[in-house]
Amino acid sequence: MSGSGAIHSRLSRLRAALPDAGADALMVSQPENRVYLSGFTGSAGVLLVSADRKLIATDFRYFEQVGQECPDFELVPIEGDLSRVLPDLIARGASRRVAFESDYVAYATAQAWMDAVPDVQWLPTKGIVAGLRAIKDEYEIATLRQAIALADDALAFGLASARPGMTENELAWLIESHMRTHGAQGVAFDMTVACGPNGARPHAHAGETVLEAGQPIVIDMGARVHGYRSDLTRTIVLGQPKAPDLFWEIFNTVSRAQLAAEAALKPGMTAPEADSVARDLISAAGYGANFGHGLGHGVGLEIHEQPFLSRFSSAIIQPGMMITVEPGIYLPGWGGVRMEDIVMITEDGAEVLTGAPKHPII
Numbered sequence: 572m573s574g575s576g577a578i579h580s581r582l583s584r585l586r587a588a589l590p591d592a593g594a595d596a597l598m599v600s601q602p603e604n605r606v607y608l609s610g611f612t613g614s615a616g617v618l619l620v621s622a623d624r625k626l627i628a629t630d631f632r633y634f635e636q637v638g639q640e641c642p643d644f645e646l647v648p649i650e651g652d653l654s655r656v657l658p659d660l661i662a663r664g665a666s667r668r669v670a671f672e673s674d675y676v677a678y679a680t681a682q683a684w685m686d687a688v689p690d691v692q693w694l695p696t697k698g699i700v701a702g703l704r705a706i707k708d709e710y711e712i713a714t715l716r717q718a719i720a721l722a723d724d725a726l727a728f729g730l731a732s733a734r735p736g737m738t739e740n741e742l743a744w745l746i747e748s749h750m751r752t753h754g755a756q757g758v759a760f761d762m763t764v765a766c767g768p769n770g771a772r773p774h775a776h777a778g779e780t781v782l783e784a785g786q787p788i789v790i791d792m793g794a795r796v797h798g799y800r801s802d803l804t805r806t807i808v809l810g811q812p813k814a815p816d817l818f819w820e821i822f823n824t825v826s827r828a829q830l831a832a833e834a835a836l837k838p839g840m841t842a843p844e845a846d847s848v849a850r851d852l853i854s855a856a857g858y859g860a861n862f863g864h865g866l867g868h869g870v871g872l873e874i875h876e877q878p879f880l881s882r883f884s885s886a887i888i889q890p891g892m893m894i895t896v897e898p899g900i901y902l903p904g905w906g907g908v909r910m911e912d913i914v915m916i917t918e919d920g921a922e923v924l925t926g927a928p929k930h931p932i933i
Contacts (some may be wrong), residue, residue: 575643577710581608584703586622589670592696592761596621596666598684600737600920603872604700606798609641617653618644628653628660637880654687660750661688669910670694680807695855697877705869705877706891707827711799712915715870715893716924718759718801719913721794723927725749727776735784735809739764743777743792750794759793759800760874770806773864773899785813786907787822800874802895803925804911807933814905821900821908824856828898829910832866834892836914836921849898850882858900867895870913892916 587609589597599605609618609627613636616629627637628647637646647660661669669688671681673695685693691840707715743762746747751757765775767786775789782788785831787808793801806825812818826847835848846866854860865881870893878886880894888894894916912925 574710577708578608578610578641578643580708581703582620582625583618585700588699588703589622592670592694592699594668594670594696596624596661596664596693596803597696597699598669598671599700601672601700603798603876604646604672604704606872607700607704609643609644611636611637611644612798613640616649617660619660619664619666619669621666624664626660626663628656650814652683654683656686657684661691665690668692668694670696670699672700673697699876703932705886706869706889707871707893707915708891711871712891712893713740714799715801715913716795717754718794718796719797719803719924720926721750721753721755721796722759722792722801722803723925724753725755725794726790726792726805726927730807733782733807733809733933735782737782737888739766739769739777739780739782742782742790746790746792755794755796756798757795759795759802761787761806763791763804765789765790765907767810767906769903771903771905773901773907775907782809784810786813787818787908789907789909791909791911793870798872800870800872802870802874802897802911802913803927804897804899804909805929805931806908806910807931809933811932817905818908820856821858821902824853824858825898825900825908825910826929828852829912832896833914833921833923834897836896836916837919838888838890838916840888842878842880842886843882845880845888846882846884849896853898853900861900861902862898863901864899867897868893888916890916890918894921 613633627644674697728749764777770789791804832849867880897911899906914921
């Protein structure tokens, strides 16, 4: 994972944010937040970060891993349930007002913590670390570039072998196997390969549908590299489209919407303003009702993370954000067209990092 310098910077930013939450420590249990702040990639454990202490509580399975991945953290061994060692954990952190991630911790778990340590003030908070993660540091940007390039290469490999008669699953496996044998830990999410009417479902999964010549095929995929995830969507046709007028009208509309949004993105723009660039163009073409999701979202340790670019988001675009730009049009019974790039917000605009070709005819 990221080096000690990056971890130190992230912890400093978190500590600076704690007073605004009215807390002097944060219990971190959401896995991606735990990785971000410590480098620990185990599947169980919690962090306690205060002004001058950083502790990790986990069980025997991960003691050696803690020593390798986050040796600067104080280890609090767990035997049985976390609640048994929670008084010691809180005492070591010398914390009286302890924030916890209420958007991740189950109610029953939070109640057990409060029962175990009733003499501190427990503060439900939301999005403290997620807000920090929205701005990527140099390590994250470099790692995401690797994941993006690997997805580009894997898609090209799969499309070179795509033929009518193979199934969605067969094409998905060609793409996935290339990623896994060329540096990926795995796929970033369950891959979409959706032929014909299946493409009208934005998050359709690859299945046993046979790929047909002339049908639009939506492919949404990504690679996971050192925990970071890329996100890439292209719409292709094997041969010439069966309904060429309709296909090209929709494809060109989506393409224009994506290019316009990418050209418009800049620091200070609000999420609704960014979304409207593409949405207004699609609506003017008569397909506004067929673009039902937001323009895009942040990517990183999670495939969907802050910021979210939609009509309903309050996010402000800032330099260092990694954001997808993915307008789409979906027609039930016919299929869909979506195009997705990842862009990095710079000081004066946006750099498109995705390099996969967009011409749809294979």
